[in-house]
Amino acid sequence: MPEYNELIVNGRSTGDLPFFCGVEENSAPTRAEKKNKYHDLDMVNSVAVQTIEAWSSVSKTYQFYIHDATKADVRKLKAFIGYSGWFTPFDDPEIRYVFVNAVFSSEPLDEFNGYTVTVTFTCEPFEYEAEKVSTLGSSITNHTTAPMYPKVVITGNVATSTFLQIGSQRMTFPSGMDTKVTIECKHGLQNVFDKSGNAINSKVRGPFFEIEPGTNVVTKGTGITSIQITERWGWL
Incomplete structure (x- = not known):
C-alpha cells in the first residue's frame, strides 16, 4: 500500500527510488465517456444518439517533485514508470489504473535543487479493483x-x-x-x-x-x- 505522496507503479513505489520523489499535484477524479455518436438531424429535437458499447480512454496527470536530483535521476524516474502497466495512487489504495502510455515533461527548480516532472498517463476507461x-x-x-x-x-x-x-x-x-x-x-x-x-x-x-x-x-x-x-x- 502506498505511503502519503507515493505512487505504486507496476508493484514498485516511487518512495523506493534513490532520491526524494514526492507527488506534488494529484490527478483529479475522471469519468470515462461512451464512444456514442450524436447526429444533429433536422426533423429531430435535440440530437439522435447512436449508442456504442465501448468507452474512451481517460487521462490522469501527476506532478512529481524531485529534490536534490540530477538529469540522470529524471531518466531513472522515466525508466521506473515506463510506457505501460498499472499504478495505484496513495489517496485511492484499493484501485489500480491500467495505462497504455505515459508522456513526460520536466522543468528545473533551479540549478541545484532538482526538478518538477509532469507525467500524463493514458488509461483504460475503468478504475479497477485487484483481480x-x-x-x-x-x-x-x-x-x-x-x-x-x-x-x-x-x-x-x-x-x-x-x-x-x-x-x-x-x-x-x-x-x-x-x-x-x-x-x-x-x-x-x-x-x-x-x-x-x-x-x-x-x-x-x-x-x-x-x-x-x-x-x-x-x-x-x-x-x-x-x-x-x-x-x-x-x-x-
Whole structure:
C-alpha cells in the first residue's frame, strides 16, 4: 500500500527510488465517456444518439517533485514508470489504473535543487479493483457501476452440444467440449482456447461475456462440471 505522496507503479513505489520523489499535484477524479455518436438531424429535437458499447480512454496527470536530483535521476524516474502497466495512487489504495502510455515533461527548480516532472498517463476507461479468481456458482453479482469482462475457464467433458449462460448472454459449444475451455472476454483480447491453448473461436457460438451491474444468473449445460472466473471489477 502506498505511503502519503507515493505512487505504486507496476508493484514498485516511487518512495523506493534513490532520491526524494514526492507527488506534488494529484490527478483529479475522471469519468470515462461512451464512444456514442450524436447526429444533429433536422426533423429531430435535440440530437439522435447512436449508442456504442465501448468507452474512451481517460487521462490522469501527476506532478512529481524531485529534490536534490540530477538529469540522470529524471531518466531513472522515466525508466521506473515506463510506457505501460498499472499504478495505484496513495489517496485511492484499493484501485489500480491500467495505462497504455505515459508522456513526460520536466522543468528545473533551479540549478541545484532538482526538478518538477509532469507525467500524463493514458488509461483504460475503468478504475479497477485487484483481480481475483473464484468459482462461479448459480449467480454472480456485479457490485460496481461498469460492466466486467472476465476470463472464464470451463472444465468438463461432453460430446454433444452444451452451453454456458451468464445473465442474458449465452455461449454455445455445438460439438461439445473436451476437458477444458478458456474464454477471454477482455476487449482487444477476446478469444476462446481449447485445453492445448489453440484458438477455437470458429467452434463456438454466441457473444463473449459482459457482466452487467446487478445480479446475473448463471446456467450451465450438460457435461460442464466446474467454472472458474477471473473477476476484473471496475468503476466508471
